[in-house]
Amino acid sequence: MFNLLILIAGVAAIVWVNWYFFMAPKAAVAAKASTNGSQEMRITVEGGYSPSVVRVKHGAPVRLVFDRKEKSPCSDEVVISEFGIRRFLKPFEQTAVEFTPTKPGSYDFACGMSMLLGRIEVEE
Numbered sequence: 001m002f003n004l005l006i007l008i009a010g011v012a013a014i015v016w017v018n019w020y021f022f023m024a025p026k027a028a029v030a031a032k033a034s035t036n037g038s039q040e041m042r043i044t045v046e047g048g049y050s051p052s053v054v055r056v057k058h059g060a061p062v063r064l065v066f067d068r069k070e071k072s073p074c075s076d077e078v079v080i081s082e083f084g085i086r087r088f089l090k091p092f093e094q095t096a097v098e099f100t101p102t103k104p105g106s107y108d109f110a111c112g113m114s115m116l117l118g119r120i121e122v123e124e
């Protein structure tokens with residue numbers, strides 16, 4: 001009986017971990033307007049992107065500052081294909097990426113191997 005309880009708890013923990021990391025909706029964080037009119041967001045790169053979902057408005061320049069806190073080869077590059085961006089991120093440095101979304105939509109960004117994932121939500 002006790003073993004069964006441990007089994008159930010174990011299965012529940014595994015289900016929760018999978019849900020949390022792969023299916024839970026990630027809250028979008030709105031970029032902040034800077035003095036020069038661009039929308040800025042600092043994204044920490046360490047085993048993933050934090051925040052991973054960034055909300056911006058269309059029609060104004062966006063400046064994403066990737067703050068890479070690791071040297072794992074996985075996050076060497078960041079790719080935002082919709083905006084034709086593929087940029088090398090130096091370990092333990094900040095790399096700014098700029099583009100201007102012209103229409104609303106949801107655009108993915110990822111590491112060079114599409115393992116680390118993020119999303120840019122462009123609103124009206």
Ligand SMILES: [Cu+2]
Nearest residue numbers: 074111113115
């Ligand atoms: Cu990768």
